[in-house]
Amino acid sequence: MTDVATAVRQLLTTAPEKTLPITYQQVAAALGLTPPRTIQRVAQALEQLMRDDAAAHQPFIAALVVSRRGDNMPAAGFFELAVALGRFSDDTTQHAKAYRHEYQQVLASRSNA
Secondary structure: OOHHHHHHHHHHHHOOHHHOOEEHHHHHHHOOOOOOOHHHHHHHHHHHHHHHHHHOOOOOHHHHEEOOOOOOOOOHHHHHHHHHOOOOOOOHHHHHHHHHHHHHHHHHHHHHO
């Protein structure tokens, strides 16, 4: 796991629930990442965490990070990778429901840790 991915997991594991979800930009700022490619580095770290979580049969901690655009949902890459990893259906009409379920699973797993 990269240093950024490790730092992102630590941040998301310890963030107070009332501050969640958090945006990609907020993650970058909290980690002190500086340009260039700050959001890209956060996204790559989140993708690594998704692969790790899928391999460990754990909820995607990356579900706690959302785009500042849209309706409090992750960026498209989250859904694409969730489908590729077999966690979400390729039926895009089911993605919002699957995301909300994943989000709740992550919150539950954090409180059980």
